[in-house]
Amino acid sequence: MAHTLPQLPYAYDALEPYIDAKTMEIHHSKHHQTYTDKFNTALEKHPELFEKTPQDLLKDLSQLPEDIRQAVVNHGGGYINHNLFWEILRPGQEDNAPQGALLEAINKSFTSFEAFKTAFTTEASTKFGSGWTWLCVAHTNEATKPKKLVILSTSNQDSPLSQGLTPIMTIDVWEHAYYLKHQNRRPEYIENFWKVANWAKAEELLKQA
Ligand code: MN3
DSSP, X not given: OOOOOOOOSSOTTTTTTTSOHXXXXXXXXXXXXXXXXXXXXXXXXXXXXXXXXXXXHHHXXXXXXXXXXXXXXXXIHHHHHHHHHHHTBOSOOTTOOOOHHHHHHHHHHHSSHHHHHHHHHHHHHHOOSSEEEEEEEEOOSSOOSSOOEEEEEEETTOOGGGGTEEEEEEEEOSGGGTHHHHTTOHHHHHHHHHHHBOHHHHHHHHHHO
């Protein structure tokens, strides 16, 4: 079964004024569709891999056939990274902040939400070139509670799953994610991202990790 472009869980204009409708439409219907199509094209050379989840394929790159390995990293990564990105956005709120188990884990790992926000913003603003900045659960051998969280960036469409990390929040810092509205002003886009971050979804992903 070929992978399909997921429907957005909200309308293209639902994140206005923080993320504009035109950017959402092009990002989802053109960029994400292209990753989806090229991911399927790569897997068609080894159709048995359609039976695995894209996440499982990206968790162990060494098991992938060499002739499609980079295509799966690029387009399979692009496919699942955007799937996650749409899910961890939601219509904006001025006083948007994490709660509960997620806030507890953030406080434990970064001392406070404000310190976390500053560190994540710096990471996303200074990521050179195209890529993603992530909040991930770092897997440790012992059952760490609350779970240890880390901030990191990856280039291109590389997934943190390939590094043994589980992403729970992310921002796309490719220019296609913000150029129409913010042009070269990435910090302004990141500032707006905080208004539409879906912390409830991130907390759900934390609990599953
Ligand atoms: Mn993108």
